[in-house]
Amino acid sequence: MTNVTPGPLYPFKESPSQTAGPYVHIGLTPNFCGIEGVYDQDLGIAMVSDKTRGERITVEGRVFDGAGTPLKDVLVEIWQADTDGLYNSPAEQRGTADPAFTGWGRCAADQTTGHFRFETIKPGRVPFTDGRLQAPHINIWIVARGINLGLNTRIYFEDEADANAADPVFERFEHKDRVATLIARGGNGKYSHDIHLQGPQETVFFDI
Amino acid sequence: MKNSRPQAANYFPRDRAWHPQAYAPGYKSSVLRAPQRPLIAFANTLSETTGPAFGHDLIGPLDNDLTLNFAQPGMSAIGERVVVQGRVMDERGQPVPNVLLEFWQANAGGRYRHKKDNYLAPLDPNFGGCGRTVTGDDGTYAFRTVRPGPYPWPNGPNDWRPAHIHISVFGHAFAQRLITQMYFEGDPLIPRCPIVRTINDPAAIDMLVARLDMDASAPMDSLTYRFDIILRGSRSTLFENRLEGN
């Protein structure tokens, strides 16, 4: 192959996404939707145990569409560092994360109210590409009927004002007023965080 | 100090013209659910380049057999018996080993086991509709199921989904997380489907169409469809400090 050959540099393109659809629960949370006996329990429903280190927190909220209606069929996954800022992942090269904390959670929204809720720990700080520490945050991925490609956003914490003010990702925002769309309200371990897909409060979504 | 070491940015950017558009008015549900402001980009940090791992010990003996995993003892699901097999690779063609795949689908009549699905086709008492597996060291995977039926859905006045299997894939990084759908070669409903048509490029649609593989099909048992899945590639090279790559 030479550098004058037309065509793609790499052999493949990513498989295109398709919506998770209204029945995503069958595949990802079958016990939640009444399909029992196939798996012992749904994955990602229990993030913390007695052995998990760190400050216990709960984060709950809803995802709203452009008409202000909560999505009742949404599925949310979160991924976060442990209390020391380490990820429980083979790709984590800086050390070994808390073995009692996977850092990954999955929640199907309540089918009546649209609420999601996670019981987890406050994550530690993780470096940005230049080594500066990012503010504590939880990474979120949202899929549902009508969402053609999963949406990536983050949750930061209102009671981490100093870290938030120096966060390298927030530095990238041209419109600083949009930072507020990523900050969960609350304290003392209880946070609420609504996500807006459209409208004046539209949440910041990332191209990661 | 372990927490101050910089991390190279490394996943190829997503080609968002190749993926379906968020706002695709032919698929009505997307209209109020598509973000309208530009996405904000930043270089990958460890928050994006790490991801959860699931071991083979998670997988039960029937998890990858939808014909049996919900069936009464001695029974199996009704429908055309099908094996789906393929490889999970990245954009560089590297296998993606040891990652979790989850599947869900309607039964052979096109009906989902879900309280929101009230299509008049009957439920199959021996079919649940979910399965999962973990890829092998070479990125390969396989599962057995029945071919799902097409079904009508409320969008346009007479829209039908082609036969399809929903597939959720974890990579090695949260940035690789993907949900897609697999279609069956030759299905006349594929080009008519508003969800398929959220994808603009015919070559991209073609990537979601599984091919009948007669040579791999088991005589007197099941037809095999071949479906490879490609996840985002990464730029890790020998010149970076992670010699083992990923």
Ligand SMILES: [Fe+3]
């Ligand atoms: Fe479907």
